[in-house]
Amino acid sequence: MKIALFSDIHANLPALEACLADMDLRKPDQIFCLGDLVGYNIWPNEVIQMIRDRGIPTIAGNYDYGIGRSSDDCGCAYKTEEEKANGAQSIAFTNQIVGPAERQYLRQMPKHIRLELEMQEPENMQLLLVHGSPRKINEYLFEDRDEKSLQRILEGAHADILCFGHTHKPYHRVLNSGTEDAPHYRHAINIGSVGKPKDGDPRGTYAMLEWDEHSSLKDPGSVRVQFIRFEYDVEKAAIAVENSPLPNAYATALRVAK
16 A cells, blocks of 8 residues: 655645646655745646545644634744735735635645554554644644654554644654563654655655554554655745745745755
């Protein structure tokens, strides 16, 4: 079984088009989107329409949640006054241009998706898809989070595989919540960002997960994760920002992936 997971498009239509084209070549069995379709660029309606037309199961990101309710708060953790001012411009612009049907779609998206993967052993594997964390839509789960803290989050959510986005920085951590003699391996997977990467690589990213009938909670390598980088027209997306009321800082961020 092979599934593709992508997240954090942030109204970047050229990136989404390139992402889906790459997925079409790889032919996953299923595709899921982990939210944040809108914000920071000029194509929120087109991004929503493309995902709807494809029938891709999609959960709400924090930005989707805010825009779906016509809020001026995206739930974003801006650190400086400049970031706050830019963020206010972004959400005001997005609220202004998003269509009523697209807003309704955002408002009706689920907060999570749970799948039960059938294994040969008595206990099946639980896959949970969220945007930020199981606890909060805008909680950041960074790669350097304390191992015990991350284990508690997965155990509390009854997730053997937890997939999420929100930080725009991909990683895969394997955690043993059992013992050495009776292991129970869990996987924390940040799938990165399609349209607004923040890890220094301006290419978009999505994740491909694979498992088979021999996969087991006792084997740390039985869930295989591949982070796929794809090229897209970064300049087209950056120039679109510069030709809009959005702050030019968002164009620079696309070029340097910060």
